[in-house]
Amino acid sequence: MQQKLAVTHVEIHELMQRRWSPRAFDPARKVAHDDLIALLEAARWAPSCFNDQPWRFVVCNKAVDETNWQNAFTTLAEKNQLWAKNAPVLILAVAMNNFNHNGKPNRLAMYDTGAASVSLCLQAVALGLIVHQMGGFDAEKAREAFNLPVECTPMAMMAVGYQGEAKLLSDDFKAAELAARTRAELSERFYFGQWGHGVEP
Numbered sequence: 001m002q003q004k005l006a007v008t009h010v011e012i013h014e015l016m017q018r019r020w021s022p023r024a025f026d027p028a029r030k031v032a033h034d035d036l037i038a039l040l041e042a043a044r045w046a047p048s049c050f051n052d053q054p055w056r057f058v059v060c061n062k063a064v065d066e067t068n069w070q071n072a073f074t075t076l077a078e079k080n081q082l083w084a085k086n087a088p089v090l091i092l093a094v095a096m097n098n099f100n101h102n103g104k105p106n107r108l109a110m111y112d113t114g115a116a117s118v119s120l121c122l123q124a125v126a127l128g129l130i131v132h133q134m135g136g137f138d139a140e141k142a143r144e145a146f147n148l149p150v151e152c153t154p155m156a157m158m159a160v161g162y163q164g165e166a167k168l169l170s171d172d173f174k175a176a177e178l179a180a181r182t183r184a185e186l187s188e189r190f191y192f193g194q195w196g197h198g199v200e201p
Helices: 013-018 033-044 066-074 078-084 109-126 140-147 170-176
Strands: 056-060 089-096 130-134 152-161
Touching: 013 109, 013 130, 033 056, 033 109, 056 066, 056 109, 066 089, 066 140, 078 130, 089 109, 109 130, 140 152
Parallel strands: none
Antiparallel strands: 056 089, 089 152, 130 152
């Protein structure tokens, strides 16, 4: 399988170094129930403002509920459907807009839901699974398909499964799958003390 370890200035934990977003999923390998629960437990223990835990995850496992997996799949942008069709699990990440304890708007709900999603992704790496998060989906269609409440924001759809061979992908996707991983330099995104004072390794 294609491994793309992050090239870092200093050593980081191997889970973060190994985490990336493949599109080639093995269509023949299912995700065990206990492994799915482990992903959700990792998300459950993410940090959040006031410990509000504003995230909600709708899990659609093709092996046990093909109808709802199909519901999730049909919300995806057509380009994402081309490769996500092989993912055995699709998970919708949702942020609740208001705090539980006082009903007031929670401006950190999306931030915290992102934190929970990253926790899920890192647990997936630990289990030998892959996750590809997608913004390319129809949020309103998802709202209808899964009977979501008004006071929430559908954030992302996640494809979960085992990595497959790049040859399963079309040429366009195959090129991206095999390309080296890149990131902006530390100094371009991270600052010491004041905006624009770039961090140097």
